[in-house]
Amino acid sequence: MEHRRKLIHVTNMPIRWGDMDAYGHVNNTIYFRYMEQARVEWIEDMQVVVRPGGDGPVIINASCTFLIPMTYPGTVEVRTYVGSIGRSSFQTYVEMRIEGDDKLYAEGAAKVVWMNTLTGKSVPVPDHIRAALEAE
Known part of the structure; x- marks a missing residue:
């Protein structure tokens, strides 16, 4: 992905047997x-x-590009990045790898909008969230 972005979170989760489909x-x-x-x-x-x-x-949109099939057993490493930040929204990007393998298996993106869940209207990203997103 060719975007300005900052790594904000890394997590690992196991691939479960039930995560697979008929194609294996x-x-x-x-x-x-x-x-x-x-x-x-x-x-x-x-x-x-x-x-x-x-x-x-x-989330107002989400996408994923599947580059290399993942299979059970394994552990997925999910790296989340933040890109551009607006008044009430910011862009996120994700890279997925198999733990212990440097190859990129999938990459995704999602636009996050801060909103009042009662009114359905967007609101400014809270100052402490904005500060965390912008910090180097």
Whole structure:
């Protein structure tokens, strides 16, 4: 990916037997689950409760490019990066590798919008979140 970005979170999770499909590799929908779990861990690490009611992060789009099939058994390393930051949103990027292997297996992206979950309207990214995203 050719974007200015900063590494903000790294997590590892096991590939489960049930993550695979009839072709014998991790099903494409599961990659989005890996990205989601990494995003929730990172957001909760910043003391943001990911629950309904009040202000919080929502995803307005998500994508994934599948480069090399992943298979069971293994452990996925998910690296999350932040890119451009706006008033109420920021772009994130994800790289997925198999633990112990430097090859890139998949890459993804998601745009996060901070919104009031009661009104459905966007709100400014909180100052402490913005500071964490912008810190070098």
